Amino acid sequence: MAITKTHIADFIELTTTAIVIDVRSPAEFAHAHFPNAYNIPLFSNEERAVVGTAYKQQSREVAIKKGLDFFGPKMNQIIDAVTAIKTLYPNKKNVLVYCWRGGMRSAGVAWLLDLYGFKVSTLIGGYKAFRNWTLAQFNQSYRFNIIGGYTGSGKTLLLQRLQTANFSVINLEALAHHKGSALGALGEASQPSQEMFENKLATSLYENNKSQPIIFLEDESQRIGKVQIPLGIWTQMRSQTVFFFDIDFEVRLQYLTECYGVHPKDQLIAAILRIQKRLGGLETKNAINFIVENNCKESFRILLQYYDKWYFKGLYKRPNVNDVLITIPSNTVDSNENYILLKNLLHEQY
Numbered sequence: 001m002a003i004t005k006t007h008i009a010d011f012i013e014l015t016t017t018a019i020v021i022d023v024r025s026p027a028e029f030a031h032a033h034f035p036n037a038y039n040i041p042l043f044s045n046e047e048r049a050v051v052g053t054a055y056k057q058q059s060r061e062v063a064i065k066k067g068l069d070f071f072g073p074k075m076n077q078i079i080d081a082v083t084a085i086k087t088l089y090p091n092k093k094n095v096l097v098y099c100w101r102g103g104m105r106s107a108g109v110a111w112l113l114d115l116y117g118f119k120v121s122t123l124i125g126g127y128k129a130f131r132n133w134t135l136a137q138f139n140q141s142y143r144f145n146i147i148g149g150y151t152g153s154g155k156t157l158l159l160q161r162l163q164t165a166n167f168s169v170i171n172l173e174a175l176a177h178h179k180g181s182a183l184g185a186l187g188e189a190s191q192p193s194q195e196m197f198e199n200k201l202a203t204s205l206y207e208n209n210k211s212q213p214i215i216f217l218e219d220e221s222q223r224i225g226k227v228q229i230p231l232g233i234w235t236q237m238r239s240q241t242v243f244f245f246d247i248d249f250e251v252r253l254q255y256l257t258e259c260y261g262v263h264p265k266d267q268l269i270a271a272i273l274r275i276q277k278r279l280g281g282l283e284t285k286n287a288i289n290f291i292v293e294n295n296c297k298e299s300f301r302i303l304l305q306y307y308d309k310w311y312f313k314g315l316y317k318r319p320n321v322n323d324v325l326i327t328i329p330s331n332t333v334d335s336n337e338n339y340i341l342l343k344n345l346l347h348e349q350y
Contacts, residue, residue: 003110004121008129011096012206014121018094019085023109024127028100032195034130035203037098040081042105043070064104071108078109079116086118095120102126131195134202138232142209146237147342148219148315148325149245151181151307152252154333155218158245158342161335165343168212175200178225181307182275185225186263197227205233219244221314238318243342244327253297253304255333261296268296272303279306 006014020037022029025048029039043051047070055063082095095118099105102125110120123129147155156173163169177191178184185191192200208215219242222234229237260268268291276284283302290299318324328341 003114005102005124006096006121007124008133011098011121011123011130012133012203014094014096017092018096018121019082019089019092020096020098021082021085021109022127023097023099023105028127032193032199034098034127035200038081038085040078040109042074042078042099042109043067067104067108075112078112082113082118093119096123097121098123098126098130100126101128130199134199135230137202137205138198138230140205140209142205142233142236143214144237144240145214145216146219146240146242147216147245148242149247150249150252150311151304152256152333153245153247154255154335154338155245157333157335158338159216159218161339162216162342165339167216168208168214169216170201170204170208172201172218172220172224172229175204176224176227178227180220180224182271182303183260183263183268186260186267186271191225191227194227198230201230201233219315239320239324241324241326242315242318243345244315244325245338245341246327246329247333248331249304249308251331251333253301256300256304257297260300265291268299272299275306279303 015034015036020034022033022037022039023042024033024039025041025043025045026039027045028048029037029041033039051063051067051070054066086092086095095113097106097110097113097120102123106122106126110122114120125132147158149155156171156179159169159171163171173179173184175192176197177188179188191197205215217237220229220234220237222229222231228234269288272279272284272287272291279287279302283306287299287302290296290302315321315325326345328338328345330338330341332338
């Protein structure tokens with residue numbers, strides 16, 4: 001077999017039918033990587049530092065020899081790791097390998113896997129090429145349908161329902177591991193780095209844009225927890241059609257209480273304290289006291305009133321709000337009922 005060198009556009013297409021192996025160090029991978037890639041590092045974090053120092057302070061040849069000292073004992077482990085991954089995906093014949101710049105690390109591992117009998121491709125330019133591709137996706141033009149509604153309107157539930165009906169959907173909060181509000185981190189995994197969030201968003205945009213001309217997104221502020229929607233995408237979101245589900249305050253309050261009232265008191269209080277400057281001293285004190293008294297509903301009533309004001313202000317900051325806003329009255333957060341309301345409206349429009 002022969003190792004093929006793949007440009008980023010072809011690499012992206014191949015990832016749907018191939019296993020992707022990131023041979024960078026664990027620290028590099030943990031910071032950000034290609035979504036769905038497996039990390040089989042050629043060097044540990046410490047070994048990479050040793051090789052890098054030798055390259056800078058001594059010579060390329062010395063660095064290569066030090067790298068080979070680390071590589072040799074790991075050869076069997078690398079083959080075993082890739083073999084184990086391939087057993088999980090029997091229909092994926094190719095192995096795609098990348099490192100930081102498509103240099104010696106990916107070349108070394110690709111040589112080994114090719115020697116063993118795998119069909120191997122490397123990424124020209126490595127992860128750096130993928131990052132350039134990622135950033136370029138945010139400069140493309142997209143058609144979005146935005147699902148809007150005050151906090152507690154069940155927007156995420158509706159997105160999930162749309163996805164089951166084979167609409168093109170990107171769940172930004174799922175990519176960010178955060179639901180956007182002060183309580184949004186509760187029950188979620190740690191948020192990805194900004195770079196990793198961008199990587200996931202870029203690949204989602206690319207895949208969804210291929211399948212259907214319009215992508216459904218939830219109306220979000222630019223910041224979701226600690227990550228931000230890239231400006232090029234957020235600006236487009238702010239200029240496109242918003243289907244605003246107008247749902248009664250008490251219905252939304254009950255839904256939020258059921259969703260978040262199950263979390264430990266200390267976590268709820270910590271979440272409230274994070275917005276105390278914006279919420280105000282008295283409202284913060286009252287919201288916390290209600291939590292202490294096991295009255296989550298009244299605590300969330302204070303928070304919901306705050307978020308309703310904040311969302312209303314953001315909604316009407318759109319420069320063309322009267323042209324893009326479509327209000328859908330609803331008396332429920334039930335995703336099936338709201339899906340029917342939306343679907344009927346879409347049929348009328350399109």
